[in-house]
Amino acid sequence: MAQSQERAIIVLGCPRSGTTLLQLMLHAHPRIAIPPETRFVTSVYWHRKRYGDLRNVDNLRALGEWIVYSKGTRFGDLGLDPEETLAEIVNGPRTLGSALATVFRRYARRFDKPRWGDKRPAYHHSIDQLARMFPGAQFVNIVRDGRDCVGSLKNMSWFRQDSYGAMSTWAEAIDNGRAAARKLGPESFYEMRYEQLIGDPEAELSALCDFLGEEFDPAMCEPHQVAGIAVPKRKTHHANTHREITQANSGAWRERLEPWEISLSESVLGGRLRKNGYELSGASRPAAAHLANYAKVSTKRRLNWRKRELRDRVWRLNEPSGRVAAVPPDNAVSEEA
Structure with missing residues (x-):
């Protein structure tokens, strides 16, 4: 148990694939705290140059102020005191990952839990960057029938794309997960099926706990009990998380998708669907x-992501990893290096 304590737990997957349900199941565990989407982790990484060398305490403070006070983050959903959090960031290790980890550790302490993690579907695009910031992190990827994801996504008011974009989103999540599994290996990357999770929660969560190095707790099978704490009230599209686990929406694509969308989904996603066990x-x-x-849509999206990856590789050439990776909080420096 002690060995797994410092390993971050990162939940990811295609949007509308059950990441919030899984977040709540993990948060219901007596040793694990997974907050609602924070929206500042990857933003901090991709804008890290604006803060300069974090060994300079003024730069570290500027970073901390953005995290706790910027309107672009969801820090307010965590129920943490911003000034106290900022002070702990400034007095902690002066690396990018450490500043972020400080926030999550404080969130976990709010519930008297030793382990922390984070959840965001789009993290499947940033697995390499997250592993760089949080060495030893354990990634949990949840996969759902792509047709159900498309059928759900196209009805979400916050999803600004069309059905073509929804299909591309699922394909990217599957491909990125497959690549990460090869690169990280079974000790750091775990994949599970949404349909199996809601069909037999105890068996699936027990297997997940084995991967995490934790004991299974029956409370994990009652995620609705913590939904009022870990899901912001404004997220009305997560209303089902306040109810008991249901299989009602599994296979809903048959009613939600138009015939042309079913044909296209099964044509362009067919290989991935079959490989993941979907008929x-x-x-x-x-x-x-x-x-x-x-x-056209898929190619444009993939080119945009590849440009971002190339930019990151160029930045890394002159950036020691020691300034990015999180280190234990007792490694804090007391003066500017």
Whole structure:
């Protein structure tokens, strides 16, 4: 247990694949605290140059102030005192990962728990960066039938893309998860199916706890008990998290998707669906125009992400990893290095 305590738990997956449900299941564990989406971890990483060398305490303070006071973050959802959090960041180790880890440790202490983690579906695009900031992190990737994800995403008011974008989003999540599994290995990367999780929560969560190095606790099978604490009230699209686990929405794509969307999904996502254990309906071949639109959207998205990755590689050439990776809080420096 002590060995796993300093290992961050990162929950990720395609949006609408059950990441919030899994977050609550983990948060219900007596030793684990997973907050609602913070929205500042990857933002801090990609804008780290604006803060300069964090060995300078003034730079570290500026970073901490952005985390706790910026309107662009969700720090307010954590129920933490901003001034006390800022003080702990400034007095902690002067690295990017350490500043972030300080916030999560404080959140875990709020519930008297030793382990902390974070959840955000889009983290599947930033696994390498997260592993760099949080050495030893354990990644938990949840996979849901891509057709259900598409059917749910297109009905979300916050999802600004169309069905083509939704399909591309699921494909990217699957491909990024597969690549991470190869790179990180079974000690650091774990994948589970949403349908199996809601079908047999105890068995699936017991296996997950084995991966995390924790004892399974039955409270994890009652995530609705902590939904009032760990899910902000404004997130009305997570209303089901306040109820007992249900399989009602599994396979809802049959009603939510139009015939052309089913045909296109099974054509462009078919290989990934089958590889993940999902049967195809045998829909007819999609129209050429739909295939062309998907290819255009998918290609543009992938190029944008590749440009970002290339930029990060260039930045790393002159950036010692020691200034990014989190270190234990007792390694704090007392003066500017």
